[in-house]
Amino acid sequence: MRNWIEILLRSVALFFVALVFVKIISKRNVARMTAFNLVNYLVVAIIAGLISVNVIDNVALGMVALSVWVILSFALDYLSLKSKMIHDWINGKEMVLIKDGKIMEENLKQARLTGEELLKELRSKEVFSFMDVEFAIMETTGEINFLLKSENTPITPKQIGKKVSKQTAPQTVILDGNVIDESLSNIGLNQNWLYTQLEGMGVSLDNVYIAQVDSSGDLYVDLFDDALQIPEPTVREMLYANLEKCQADLTSFSLETEDKNAKNMYALNAEKLGKVIDLLEPHLMK
Amino acid sequence: MTIGVNVKKTIANLKGSKSTMKIYAIQAQNDETKNTYEQAVKMTDEIIKDLEERLKKLEYEEPQYKGF
Numbered sequence: 001m002r003n004w005i006e007i008l009l010r011s012v013a014l015f016f017v018a019l020v021f022v023k024i025i026s027k028r029n030v031a032r033m034t035a036f037n038l039v040n041y042l043v044v045a046i047i048a049g050l051i052s053v054n055v056i057d058n059v060a061l062g063m064v065a066l067s068v069w070v071i072l073s074f075a076l077d078y079l080s081l082k083s084k085m086i087h088d089w090i091n092g093k094e095m096v097l098i099k100d101g102k103i104m105e106e107n108l109k110q111a112r113l114t115g116e117e118l119l120k121e122l123r124s125k126e127v128f129s130f131m132d133v134e135f136a137i138m139e140t141t142g143e144i145n146f147l148l149k150s151e152n153t154p155i156t157p158k159q160i161g162k163k164v165s166k167q168t169a170p171q172t173v174i175l176d177g178n179v180i181d182e183s184l185s186n187i188g189l190n191q192n193w194l195y196t197q198l199e200g201m202g203v204s205l206d207n208v209y210i211a212q213v214d215s216s217g218d219l220y221v222d223l224f225d226d227a228l229q230i231p232e233p234t235v236r237e238m239l240y241a242n243l244e245k246c247q248a249d250l251t252s253f254s255l256e257t258e259d260k261n262a263k264n265m266y267a268l269n270a271e272k273l274g275k276v277i278d279l280l281e282p283h284l285m286k
Numbered sequence: 287m288t289i290g291v292n293v294k295k296t297i298a299n300l301k302g303s304k305s306t307m308k309i310y311a312i313q314a315q316n317d318e319t320k321n322t323y324e325q326a327v328k329m330t331d332e333i334i335k336d337l338e339e340r341l342k343k344l345e346y347e348e349p350q351y352k353g354f
Contacts, residue, residue, distance in 0.1 A: 165319055166316050166318060166319060168315050168316065187315065188313075215315050215316075216310065216313065216314070216315075216319075217310070217313030217314075217315075235306065239303055239306045239307070242299055242302065242303045243303055245299065246296055246299050246300050246303065249292065249295075249296040249299075250296065250333075253289065253292070253293065253296075256289060257289070262340055262343075265336055265340060266340075268336075269333045269336050269337070272329055272332070272333055273329075273330075273333055275329065276326045276329045276330060279322055279325060279326050279329075280307070280322065280323070280326050283310070283319060283322065283323070
């Protein structure tokens with residue numbers, strides 16, 4: 001009976017001790033640990049387990065061992081923050097596997113990686129030909145990151161000199177039929193606005209599963225009833241089309257009129273409207 | 287139909303677009319977008335003013351269509 005209580009007490013105590021210690025050791029993602037981090041965690045876990053089930057009789061001795069592992073690991077972390085040399089010594093250095101498009105066989109051997117494994121890593125990141133890779137590096141955690149050759153990198157709006165409007169994270173304003181006031185007020189809107197929008201779509205609030213407002217203030221909804229078709233917001237496209245129509249109108253006015261002054265005025269304004277259209281294009285067309 | 291009516295239509299159209307742009311200017315989350323919309327509103331305003339000037343002249347020339 002006494003054994004039973006002792007183990008219970010030890011386990012409960014160790015549970016919280018282990019919780020605190022693991023928090024002290026590191027906040028890093030478990031999947032991104034270096035080999036030594038893993039050993040550290042394992043030793044702490046095993047010692048805690050052994051104390052808990054009474055294999056290590058003396059709690060005080062067990063705690064000493066546990067503290068040593070935790071404190072040393074903490075100290076090393078601190079030192080490696082302070083000194084690059086210690087950091088490299090503890091965590092290892094990242095290793096260049098591909099440089100200038102050429103595989104560095106020596107480094108590959110040092111990292112104990114076969115060519116097949118390297119290719120597998122690349123394939124898992126959707127690169128099927130090593131010829132596309134300019135530079136690859138093996139991080140200290142064993143993860144392989146790489147840079148594609150510039151002709152193979154995905155094209156960005158910046159590269160083709162196209163302006164795009166800034167996007168911020170959309171706000172979720174309805175979840176499961178409940179209005180979230182906080183996110184509404186984050187974007188400076190209120191419930192009245194939301195109800196007006198929903199009414200305009202012909203949708204009732206309790207039919208909405210998720211509704212989000214994007215950075216330009218358009219509302220997108222998903223309904224419980226998937227058979228219902230709701231129109232996507234097209235105000236932007238309409239505004240764009242409208243402006244283009246006005247520009248065409250101005251051009252035709254300038255062609256029709258005989259008055260030279262008026263001709264000039266129309267042509268100038270058509271040009272000006274063209275500028276407005278260019279200005280707004282990144283915001284209106286998606 | 288005369289040119290005057292067409293100009294009026296275009297003005298109405300531009301005014302509608304302008305108010306939509308104003309709404310977007312208010313709704314815009316970042317300053318850059320807001321400024322772009324505000325600039326567009328300003329330019330559209332100038333165009334509307336020019337067209338209204340012209341419309342006055344047209345109505346003077348064709349008084350029978352005034353007020354359409």
